Structures are given as structure tokens and as C-alpha cells.
Amino acid sequence: MSNSPRAVFLDHSSLDLGDLDLSNLKQCFAELQLYPQSSKAEAIERLQGAQVAISNKVPLDAEVFAACPDLKLVLVAATGTNPFDLAAARAHGVVVCNCQGYGTPSVAQHTLMLLLALATRLPDYQQDVRAGRWQQARQFCLLDHPIIELHGKTLGLLGHGELGSAVARLAEAFGMRVLLGQLPGRPPRADRLPLDKLLPQVDALTLHCPLNRDTLNLIGARELGLMKPTAFVINTARGGLVNEQALADALRAGHLGGAATDVLTHEPPRDDNPLLAADIPRLIITPHSAWGSREARQRIVAQISENALAFFNGAAIRVVD
Incomplete structure (x- = not known):
């Protein structure tokens, strides 16, 4: 892992409605790129050279991991990991960490x-x-x-x-x-x-x-x-x-x-x-809105930051097996 990791948030608009404080998250990385949404093809393109992917629902599978060899960490901006091929992540040496109890x-x-x-x-x-x-x-x-x-x-x-x-x-x-x-x-x-x-x-x-x-x-x-x-x-x-x-x-x-x-x-x-x-x-x-209070979404930002820093310090937390 580079000492100055680059991160890409593939579907930032699924979490932030312009009402969240992202300052702590941005401090975790040398560079953090935010994209409102990403298709699979766009995810592969945008993750080139990135060590960290942040995703709520953008699917990351074997094809993505194979095409993004620098990727070492996936930070899930949610609890559910259905969109992510965990076996493929393990096969490519990618650690997946999610958020828990925020909502x-x-x-x-x-x-x-x-x-x-x-x-x-x-x-x-x-x-x-x-x-x-x-x-x-x-x-x-x-x-x-x-x-x-x-x-x-x-x-x-x-x-x-x-x-x-x-x-x-x-x-x-x-x-x-x-x-x-x-x-x-x-x-x-x-x-x-x-x-x-x-x-x-x-x-x-x-x-x-x-x-x-x-x-x-x-x-x-x-x-x-x-x-x-x-x-x-x-x-x-x-x-x-x-x-x-x-x-x-x-x-x-x-x-x-x-x-x-x-x-x-x-x-x-x-x-x-x-x-x-x-x-x-x-x-x-209701349209899957139960989780979406501002307070709950801010807790997700905090947990993503915690997960990133713990991984960089060699003691990853909230790792999804």
C-alpha cells in the first residue's frame, strides 16, 4: 500500500445529499475523487491507479478486481455486501470492510x-x-x-x-x-x-x-x-x-x-x-429510506474513515469475510 493512497468514491450521491461533513474522510487519503454514480465500465476506468474503492451499491466483481491491480481495499458505505464478489476480492488480495449499526x-x-x-x-x-x-x-x-x-x-x-x-x-x-x-x-x-x-x-x-x-x-x-x-x-x-x-x-x-x-x-x-x-x-x-437520516449517514462517513485508518495501520476492522 502506498503511503499516499488514492481513493475513489464510486457512488457518492447515494450517501451525501450535500448535507454531510466529509473532512475527516478526505484527510484519510492523499486524493479522494467523488463521483455521483458509476457504471461497471466507469468503475474500472475510474479505479485505475487507485488503492481504495468506496462503494455503496456499485457492483465490484472478479472482472473489476482483475482490471484494477492496484486496488487493495474496498470500503462499503453500507452494511450489505450483496453487490460485491467477496470470493473474488479475496482471490485478488482485496480487503472488504463494511459499516455496521450506523442506522x-x-x-x-x-x-x-x-x-x-x-x-x-x-x-x-x-x-x-x-x-x-x-x-x-x-x-x-x-x-x-x-x-x-x-x-x-x-x-x-x-x-x-x-x-x-x-x-x-x-x-x-x-x-x-x-x-x-x-x-x-x-x-x-x-x-x-x-x-x-x-x-x-x-x-x-x-x-x-x-x-x-x-x-x-x-x-x-x-x-x-x-x-x-x-x-x-x-x-x-x-x-x-x-x-x-x-x-x-x-x-x-x-x-x-x-x-x-x-x-x-x-x-x-x-x-x-x-x-x-x-x-x-x-x-x-417507503422507498428504502428508513436508514437515511442525516445522523445515520454521517455515522457511515465516520465508520468509513475509521475503517480506512485501521487498515492503513495494519489492524483492519469491520472486515467482511
Whole structure:
């Protein structure tokens, strides 16, 4: 590694909206080039002579690593490493470091926001007001959509790491009982319930687990069929954890009280995504924005800087195997 490393941020606009302080990050390198977005071909061109690549979602695979022999470090401006060929990185002697836990407060509050919006029927009442229905009411209020209280209800959590634990604490503050589900591919634990026992008990289910071979389509038609017809499903983790067609079908059939997701299988979504159909009731979709508070994005900058300096000092941290 050169004593004056050159770094390239391939998709800077995915992180910085012009509201972040990058001074500490810039001090880590002799040169830091920022590009709003990069295609694969552009990434290969821009990484020539660079020792460090910073990327949120620009894919880096064997072809990129082979074409960029000076590259020694990939700093992922996120937690997920799906866009990166980790085996190819290892084969080319490239270390990959990601960011962790930066978005816990932001994603946890977003999860509760979605749960509260479903419980209070916020989108429906907002639409009623905009359509002039309150002005036409015969009494002082509208109560056309049933509202439920979270107090005394049961929340099921799939994933009880830092983020899931934060959501559990917020839910308990609303008076909810929290149950933990057993994830497939994990050693059984006494405090985790198998899905078949968890799902029939919960009034809401939130997902906070990684997407892998064991968790792909973790919640499908069979699992949704085990849930109460009044229950909510909320996914702020990864698209692909919930089978999108099965969820659309369950909502149309009235087999769920509602659902909300901040993630879809393909992002940006394709027009044929089953959850984007206009006729699905009681569904809230947000555009993978749960993580995106300014505070959370600034924490990413801080962790990228920490990862870079640790690597240069010979003691790399947050290394992805």
C-alpha cells in the first residue's frame, strides 16, 4: 500500500445529499475523487491507479478486481455486501470492510412509524381529509377506519441483533409484549419460538434479519396463512425476506390487517413488482429510506474513515469475510 493512497468514491450521491461533513474522510487519503454514480465500465476506468474503492451499491466483481491491480481495499458505505464478489476480492488480495449499526435509531423509529401508521390507519384518514370527506361529515370526527391500540398487543421479531433489540425496546414502551422468532440456519435457542408457534400469536411481525439462502422468502403464503387476519407485517430489513406475490395476495384477500415495507426485491423497483399494483389495500411502501437520516449517514462517513485508518495501520476492522 502506498503511503499516499488514492481513493475513489464510486457512488457518492447515494450517501451525501450535500448535507454531510466529509473532512475527516478526505484527510484519510492523499486524493479522494467523488463521483455521483458509476457504471461497471466507469468503475474500472475510474479505479485505475487507485488503492481504495468506496462503494455503496456499485457492483465490484472478479472482472473489476482483475482490471484494477492496484486496488487493495474496498470500503462499503453500507452494511450489505450483496453487490460485491467477496470470493473474488479475496482471490485478488482485496480487503472488504463494511459499516455496521450506523442506522439503528433511524431504522428503529421508521419501523415504529410504519407500525403506528398501520394501527391508526393514518394513510386512510389522510386520504379522506384530502378528498373532502371530513368537511362533509355529520359530526365532528371521522371514524370510518378501525383504529387499534398497540398497548397489550404482541409483537413478533425476526432478528434480535442491535436493530431488533432497539425495535423491541420501543415496542415495549408502547406496552407491547415482544416474542422472538427462531431464524432458519441458526442454532435453536430457548428464548426463540419456531415460526409455526410464533406467527399465530402475533398482532404484528417485524423483520430485522439478513437476506441469505436460509431467509429468502422466509415469509411466504404458508407463513402468512398462519397469522391472524388482523395482523400486520413490516419489513425494514431486505427485500426477498417476504414473498411479494404472496403478500399482495394475502392483502387483497383480506387475510392480513395490513403490511408495510421499506424494501423490495429489486431496487429501484420494476414496474411489474406485485406490490406496486394499485389495487392492494392496507399497504404502505417507503422507498428504502428508513436508514437515511442525516445522523445515520454521517455515522457511515465516520465508520468509513475509521475503517480506512485501521487498515492503513495494519489492524483492519469491520472486515467482511
